[in-house]
Amino acid sequence: MELFRIGFITVTLIDVIDILAISWLFYQLYYIFRGTRAAQMLIGLVVIMFASFIFQALNFSGMSWLLRHLQTIWVIAFVILFQPELRRVLIYIGQNQLFQKIIPSQVGKTVDEVVDSAMDLSKRRWGGLIVIQQETGLKSIIEKGIPVKAEVTSSLIVSIFNPSSPLHDGAIIIHNDTIESAKSILPLSERLEIDPNLGTRHLAALGLSEESDAMVVVISEETGRISLAHRGILNRNLDEDMLRAKLSKTLISESAS
Secondary structure, three states: OEEEEEOOEEEHHHHHHHHHHHHHHHHHHHHHOOHHHHHHHHHHHHHHHHHHHHHHHHHOOOHHHHHHHHHHHHHHHHHHHOOOHHHHHHHHHOOOHHHHHOOHHHHHHHHHHHHHHHHHHHHHHEEEEEEOOOOOHHHHHHHEEEEEEEEOHHHHHHHHHHOOOOOOOOEEEEEEEEEEEEEEOOOOOOOOOOOOOHHHHHHHHHHHHHHHOOOOEOOOOOOOOEEEEEEEEEEEOOOOHHHHHHHHHHHHHHOOO
């Protein structure tokens, strides 16, 4: 169904929907890529595609041929040079709620189990130290702990930190959605400007976060308050939604980089 004409160009309802869909797609890509080199390259690709369309509409065969081939090279270069950003796009799509309902995300499941266990430990006033390993290897720390090699579940984490459990002292290390070890000893932070009221668990969480990219969830035995240490920063007094958001956001970002 024809809506209107622009010179010799006929615009239909399908054309309008197509343009809106492409615009939305490029906007989403730019939103994901913003702040990176890929964002500038994406703008360049859009300019080339738009120019190619204009020259084809004007029957500039020479310029159309040149831009069409340049556009192909541009796309190939984009894929080669910006693999991390493309991985971020795929992870972003995978974290979409619609796709999560169709294909359950293992990362999301691990986050849910950790958050649920943290809330349970907080209510019971049981201390806990949960380490989520990322790129930096923690082999030496894992080897000094007690091997567990079990799937991450809230009930298992809570049972480990039960004060009557022989494994409750120290930290558990989670890697690739598996609890690798328990009763692991973490290095203590030695920064002078740290709050002197922080307990050993919080110092251990900060210490490991200063030496690696691991995320460390701390549950205070005295107050039941939940904290999260990452890259030398301790976020304190987190509720369930805040903890889930911080874990999800960071795990997605770090996986994509």
